[in-house]
Every structure is written in structure tokens, then in C-alpha cells.
Amino acid sequence: MDVLRAACEATLRYGLKLRDHRRVGCHPCVLEWERAANSFFGCEAAVLLGSGYAGGAVMAAALGDDFDVAFVDEHSHANVWDGLAAAGVRVISFPHRDPGGLAAVLSMDLRARQRPLVVSDGIFPITGALAPVPDYEVVLQPYDGALLCLDDAHAYGVLGPDGRGTLDHFGLQGARRFSYGTMSKAVRWGWGAGPRLGGAAGPDRTPLRRVSIHHQGSSRHCRRGRPST
Numbered sequence: 649m650d651v652l653r654a655a656c657e658a659t660l661r662y663g664l665k666l667r668d669h670r671r672v673g674c675h676p677c678v679l680e681w682e683r684a685a686n687s688f689f690g691c692e693a694a695v696l697l698g699s700g701y702a703g704g705a706v707m708a709a710a711l712g713d714d715f716d717v718a719f720v721d722e723h724s725h726a727n728v729w730d731g732l733a734a735a736g737v738r739v740i741s742f743p744h745r746d747p748g749g750l751a752a753v754l755s756m757d758l759r760a761r762q763r764p765l766v767v768s769d770g771i772f773p774i775t776g777a778l779a780p781v782p783d784y785e786v787v788l789q790p791y792d793g794a795l796l797c798l799d800d801a802h803a804y805g806v807l808g809p810d811g812r813g814t815l816d817h818f819g820l821q822g823a824r825r826f827s828y829g830t831m832s833k834a835v836r837w838g839w840g841a842g843p844r845l846g847g848a849a850g851p852d853r854t855p856l857r858r859v860s861i862h863h864q865g866s867s868r869h870c871r872r873g874r875p876s877t
């Protein structure tokens with residue numbers, strides 16, 4: 649009821665025009681949401697997307713220059729595979745929730761000086777199983793420039809202090825750790841979002857700039873005009 653009332657009030661205040669795209673003027677509601685999410689997650693910047701599903705594609709495009717091969721838990725959500733496929737990157741699966749299996753494919757499929765991106769759901773939707781992220785961190789230690797990205801659709805609002813997700817649950821924020829999620833699960837606002845890029849430790853801003861560029865060509869997504877500090 650509260651949500652319906654707020655929706656009616658917002659419609660009266662802002663009207664029905666969408667204006668969710670930066671080229672045609674971003675709606676103040678979007679900026680307000682991004683500011684609130686940014687402060688909630690304590691991250692460098694939060695970006696609102698048209699859906700949680702879009703998170704995989706946006707993340708793959710944003711991080712694309714920072715890794716050479718993506719290693720994906722075999723049970724990861726479809727948006728992860730679709731997003732990486734759309735970005736045209738090399739993708740290799742590793743056995744479900746298996747740090748040893750990840751270590752094996754990394755040593756087999758990564759050439760010298762190549763940088764891996766490891767992608768997994770934080771919480772897997774069907775089973776509710778949690779990704780063994782600290783163990784992945786240990787496996788990734790020898791790999792310079794290794795990135796880790798979690799689809800936290802089922803962890804935002806559930807895991808970690810105040811529901812900030814899997815990285816916070818494990819205390820693993822940092823420059824090379826990324827996550828995105830949705831507001832269609834625990835936060836029942838009925839629409840999606842890919843709110844979080846980067847960790848509390850203040851990551852390198854380059855991926856965020858790429859998200860911005862990526863969004864200029866898409867009418868489904870919205871971005872920050874410039875990264876927040």
C-alpha cells in the first residue's frame with residue numbers, strides 16, 4: 649500500500665514521461681535513486697538500469713578492457729552468459745561452487761600475463777547456495793589484475809549488513825570486486841536495477857566511465873553523468 653501511495657504521489661509530482669536516458673534528459677527520480685543507492689552501498693557510484701537482467705551485459709561491457717578471459721560458475725544465471733556473449737569475450741565455465749575446479753581451469757586456460765574475470769551468482773536462485781567467494785579470492789591471489797564479479801540478484805536485501813550483499817557478507821569489498829543485482833527480488837519495487845559497481849575501498853574509475861559510454865547507446869539504461877566521489 650505504501651508503495652502504491654508513493655507511486656501515485658510521484659506520478660502527480662513528476663508526470664508520466666519516462667526520460668530515463670541521459671541523452672534526452674535524465675529523470676530526477678533516477679538521479680535521486682542513484683544517489684541513495686550509492687550512499688547505501690558505500691560504493692564509488694551506483695547506476696540504475698532498466699532491469700536486473702541487463703546487469704550482465706553492462707558489467708561485461710564495462711569491465712571488458714580489464715580482463716582477457718571470463719571464468720563463469722556453470723550454474724550462473726542466464727544474464728551472465730548472455731552479457732558475456734554479447735561482449736564477445738572468451739568464456740570458460742568452472743564446476744559449480746568449486747574453488748578447486750576454478751583453480752584447475754585457470755591454470756589450464758589462462759596464458760601468461762592474461763587477466764581472469766571470475767563471475768558467479770552470489771546466492772544461486774534455485775538452491776539458495778552461497779558462492780564460496782573467500783575461497784575464490786585465495787585461488788585468484790597469484791593472478792595479477794584478477795577481477796571478481798557477482799550477480800547479487802538474490803543477495804541484495806538478504807545478505808550482509810542491512811542487505812548489502814555477498815561482498816559485504818564476506819567483508820570483501822575492494823577495487824577489483826564488483827556486483828550488480830535487482831530490485832525485483834528482496835526489494836519488491838517491481839522493477840530492476842544494476843546498482844553497484846565497485847566496492848567501498850574506492851575502485852579505479854575506468855569501468856564506470858565505460859558504463860557511461862555504453863549507456864549513451866542504449867535507451868534501456870541510465871547512467872551517472874559523471875562518477876561520484
Ligand SMILES: Cc1ncc(COP(=O)(O)O)c(C=O)c1O
Nearest residue numbers: 699700701725773801830832840
Ligand atoms: C540470479 C539472477 N540474476 C538476474 C536476474 C534478472 O533480474 P530481473 O528479473 O529483475 O531482470 C534474475 C531473475 O530471476 C536472477 O535470478
